[in-house]
Amino acid sequence: MWYVYIIRSIDFPDQDYIGATEDLKRRIPEHNAGKSVHTSKFKPWKLIWYCAFPDKYKALAFEKYLKGHSGRAFAKKRL
Template sequence: MARDYNFWVYIVTNEHESVLYVGMTNDLARRISEHRAGEIPGFTADYRCTKLIYYEHCTDVQDAIAREKQLKKWSRSKKVALIASLNPRWKDLAPEILGE
């Protein structure tokens, strides 16, 4: 019996939308909560990346990892175009994920 797995590749930014961070997780709500609370040390905590502006779902971990790596290699302008194609106003998508 095939089992469905859930993985998300996501992009978060800071209040000023001056930086973009690409990540991957198997629990998007938990990960976004961690980013918002500053619980993940490193880049996202240093730059206060708490605003979820893009995410996509994968059912295979290898696909999710490959997509994350692909997006991380993209230029900022290419990432901005991807975000704008689905979220043109860069609305914070966290409330819909967190049920707020």
């Protein structure tokens, strides 16, 4: 399974990050440990939403959509 997820900074609640991973239980602690350049300055993070996909390419396509303008609007309104 592949997961698309949204995390939100606890100290900076206006900062969200959208990502995809095969191991969600490992990935969130990595964000909080500062192992990602994109998320290290806004740690700690909390998981606010995720969705499982049986196919890697569908997960990556949905992640790409959510990172775009209309996808961010969709996520803000619906997720």
